[in-house]
Amino acid sequence: MKNVGLLLVSCLPLFAFSQTDFTVASGAQRTLSATERTLSLKTMSLGDNCVIIIPPSLDGWTVTATDASIGIGVKIIGQGIKGSSGSAGASSSSAGNCMYGVNGGPGGNGSNGAFGKSVSLNLRIRKIGSLLINVTGGSAGNGGAGGAGGKGGNATCSCNAGTGGSGGNGGRAGSGGNGGNVTISYSAIGNTVISNSHFTIENAGGAAGASGAAGIGGAGGAGITCPDQKSAARLPGKSGSPGLAGNKGLPGSKGVTTLQSK
Numbered sequence: 001m002k003n004v005g006l007l008l009v010s011c012l013p014l015f016a017f018s019q020t021d022f023t024v025a026s027g028a029q030r031t032l033s034a035t036e037r038t039l040s041l042k043t044m045s046l047g048d049n050c051v052i053i054i055p056p057s058l059d060g061w062t063v064t065a066t067d068a069s070i071g072i073g074v075k076i077i078g079q080g081i082k083g084s085s086g087s088a089g090a091s092s093s094s095a096g097n098c099m100y101g102v103n104g105g106p107g108g109n110g111s112n113g114a115f116g117k118s119v120s121l122n123l124r125i126r127k128i129g130s131l132l133i134n135v136t137g138g139s140a141g142n143g144g145a146g147g148a149g150g151k152g153g154n155a156t157c158s159c160n161a162g163t164g165g166s167g168g169n170g171g172r173a174g175s176g177g178n179g180g181n182v183t184i185s186y187s188a189i190g191n192t193v194i195s196n197s198h199f200t201i202e203n204a205g206g207a208a209g210a211s212g213a214a215g216i217g218g219a220g221g222a223g224i225t226c227p228d229q230k231s232a233a234r235l236p237g238k239s240g241s242p243g244l245a246g247n248k249g250l251p252g253s254k255g256v257t258t259l260q261s262k
Contacts, residue, residue, distance in 0.1 A: 020041070020042050020043065021041065021042065021043045021044070021045070022036075022039060022041050022043075022044045022045070022063070022065070023043075023044075023045045023046075023047075024045070024046050024047060024050040024052060025047045025050065026047030026048040026049060026050060026071060027047065027048070027049050027050060028047065028050050028051075029050070029051040029052075029053065030050070030051070030052050030053065031053040031055050032052065032053065032054055032055060032058060032061060034057065034058065036061075037058050037059075037060075037061065037062070038061075038062040038063075039062070039063045039064070039065075040064050041063065041064065041065040041066070041068075042065070042066055042067060043065065043066075043067045043068070043069075044063065044065035044067070044068040044069070044070075044123070045068075045069045046068075046069070046070045046071055046074045046131075047071045047074075048071035048072045048073055048074070048129065049071070049072070049073040049074070050071065050074055050075075051074075051075045051076075051077060052074075052075070052076045052077070053077050053078075054076070054077065054078030054117045054119075054135075056081055056114070058078075058117065059117060059118060060078065060117040060118030060119055060120070060180065061076070061078065061117065061118075061119050061120075062119075062120040062121075063120070063121050063122070063123070064122040064123075065121075065122075065123050065124065066124050067124060067126055067189065068123040068124060068125045068126065069125075069126050069127040069128075070125065070127065070128045070129060070130075070131050070198075071129045072129030072130055073129065073130060073132075074129065074130065074131045074132070075131075075132045075133075075134065076119060076131070076132070076133045076134070076135075077134050077135075078116060078117025078119065078133075078134070078135045078180060079116055079117075079134055079135060079136050079137075079138065080113050080114035080115050080116045080117075080135075080136065080137045080138030080177035080178075080180075080206060080252075081113070081114040081138045081177075082113055082114075082138045082139050082140075082141070082206075083110055083111035083112050083113045083114075083138060083139065083140040083141035083174040083177075083209065084110070084111045084141045085108075085110050085141040085142040085143075085144065085209070086107050086108030086109045086110045086111075086141065086142065086143045086144030086171035086172075086212060086246075087107070087108040087144045087171075088107055088108075088144045088145045088146075088147065089104055089105035089106045089107045089108075089144060089145065089146045089147030089168035089169075089171075089215060090104065090105035090147045090168075091104055091105075091147040091148040091149075091150075091215070092104055092105075092147065092148070092149055092150030092165050092218065093150050093151075094150055094151040094152075094153070094218075095150055095151065095152055095153040095162050095165075095221070096153050097153045097154050097155070097156050097159070097221075098153050098154075098155065098156060098158075098159035098160065098161070098162055098221070099152070099153040099162045100152055100153075100162040100163050100165065100237075101149050101150035101151050101152040101153075101162060101163065101164040101165030101218035101219075101220075101221075101237075101240055102149070102150040102165045102218075103149055103150075103165045103166045103167075103168065103240070104146055104147030104148045104149045104150070104165060104166065104167045104168035104215040104216075104218075104243065105146070105147040105168045105215075106146055106147075106168045106169045106170075106171065106243070107143055107144030107145050107146045107147075107168060107169065107170045107171030107212035107213075107215075107246060108143070108144040108171045108212075109143055109144075109171045109172040109173075109174070109246070110140055110141030110142045110143045110144075110171060110172065110173050110174035110209040110210075110212075110249065111140070111141045111174045112140055112141075112174045112175045112176070112177060112249075113137055113138030113139050113140045113141075113174065113175070113176045113177035113206035113207075113252060114137070114138040114177045115137055115138075115177045115178045115179075115180065115252075116135035116136050116137045116138075116177065116178065116179045116180030116203055116255060117135045117180045118135070118180045118181045118182070118255075119133055119135060119180060119181075119182045119183070119184075120182075120183045120184075121183070121184045121185070121186075122185045122186075123184070123185070123186045123187075124186075124187050124188075124189055125186055125187070125188055125189060125192055125194055126189040126190070126192060127192060128192065128194055128198050129198075130198055130199075130200070131198060131199050131200070132199075132200040132201075132202070133182055133199070133200070133201050133202065133203075134202040134203075135179060135180030135182060135201075135202070135203045135255060136179050136180075136202055136203060136204050136205075136206065137176050137177030137178045137179045137180075137203075137204070137205045137206035137252035137253075137255075138176065138177040138206045138252075139176055139177075139206040139207040139208075139209070140173060140174030140175050140176045140177075140206060140207065140208050140209035140249045141173075141174040141209050142171075142173060142174075142209040142210040142211075142212065143170050143171030143172050143173045143174075143209060143210065143211050143212030143246035143247075144170070144171040144212045144246075145170055145171075145212050145213040145214075145215065146167050146168030146169050146170045146171075146212060146213065146214050146215030146243040146244075147167070147168040147215045148167055148168075148215050148216045148217075148218065149164050149165030149166045149167045149168075149215065149216065149217045149218030149240035150164065150165040150218045150240075151164055151165075151218045151219045151220075151221065152164045152165070152218060152219070152220045152221035152237035152238075152240070153221045153237075154221040154222045154223075154224070155221060155222065155223050155224045155234035155235070155236070155237075156224065156234070157224065157226035157228060157234065159234070160223075160234050160235060160237070161220055161221030161222060161223050161224075161234065161235065161236045161237035162220070162221045162237045163220055163221075163237045163238045163239075163240060164217050164218030164219045164220050164221075164237060164238070164239045164240030165217070165218040165240045166215075166217055166218075166240045166241045166242070166243060167214055167215030167216045167217045167218075167240065167241070167242045167243035168214075168215040168243045169212075169214065169215070169243040169244045169245075169246065170211055170212025170213050170214050170215070170243060170244065170245045170246035171211075171212035171246045172211070172212070172246045172247040172249070173208060173209035173210055173211045173212070173246055173247065173248055173249035174208070174209040174249045175208055175209075175249040175250040175251070175252065176205050176206030176207050176208050176209075176249070176250070176251045176252035177205065177206040177252045178205050178206075178252040178253045178254075178255060179203035179204050179205050179206075179252060179253065179254045179255030180203050180255045181203070181255045181256045181257075181258075182201050182203055182255060182256075182257050182258070183257075183258040184199055184258070184259050184260070185258075185260050185262055186260075186261060186262065187261065187262040194261070195261075196259045196261075199259055201257045201259075203254060203255035203257060204252075204254050204255075205251050205252025205253045205254050205255075206251065206252040207251055207252075208248065208249035208250050208251045209249045211245050211246040211247060211248050211249075212245065212246035213245060213246075214242050214243040214244055214245045215242065215243040216242055217239050217240030217241045217242050217243075218239070218240040219239055219240075220236050220237030220238045220239050220240075221236060221237040222236050223235045223236035223237075
């Protein structure tokens with residue numbers, strides 16, 4: 001039983017990190033570390049126009065502070081990363097005589113935008129100017145365009161011209177990431193006046209990507225007129241069909257915002 005108790009105590013730092021003070025100077029920018037994901041503070045001091053960055057490696061930021069001072073123009077930024085666009089499909093070259101054109105390659109799919117970070121602040125506030133929290137979802141990547149079909153081979157006096165290759169299908173568009181959820185629970189120290197108007201929350205979902213364009217069909221091969229009456233006319237080949245446009249993505253959902261005075 002003694003060993004079990006020691007194990008439980010040693011695991012506590014994995015869930016929360018307690019420190020006395022968290023300070024960011026006016027105009028400074030600070031990127032949170034892994035140990036700062038969840039903080040329990042005595043004092044928190046954020047100077048005018050300072051910026052706190054929640055990096056991609058963290059899913060959000062949770063803070064409890066018993067004495068917080070927030071300057072003017074303070075920002076917490078935890079936007080989702082933009083999705084990458086799909087690659088364009090390869091276009092095909094012309095086919096040899098009498099042969100069908102090769103189809104164009106399909107476009108790659110766009111990836112989804114990442115979710116905005118979650119932010120939870122439980123603060124007793126001594127002084128406040130303004131705080132903006134931007135945890136919008138990442139916009140999605142576009143689908144790649146389909147490649148063009150190859151030209152069909154030309155006719156000879158012994159064969160007809162080839163049909164052009166079909167165009168490649170466009171890639172699917174990615175969907176936007178959801179906006180982050182933001183909860184701010186606050187109370188005043190002394191005669192400090194605080195209202196929800198001191199906080200600006202930006203947590204819209206990310207935009208959907210654009211669908212990949214369809215590849216065009218390849219031209220048919222050229223016909224030929226031959227001196228031999230048995231094969232006097234070899235007709236040109238037909239054009240290849242175009243590909244299909246990629247499927248549409250969806251925009252991300254807006255995050256949930258909760259502002260409450262304790």
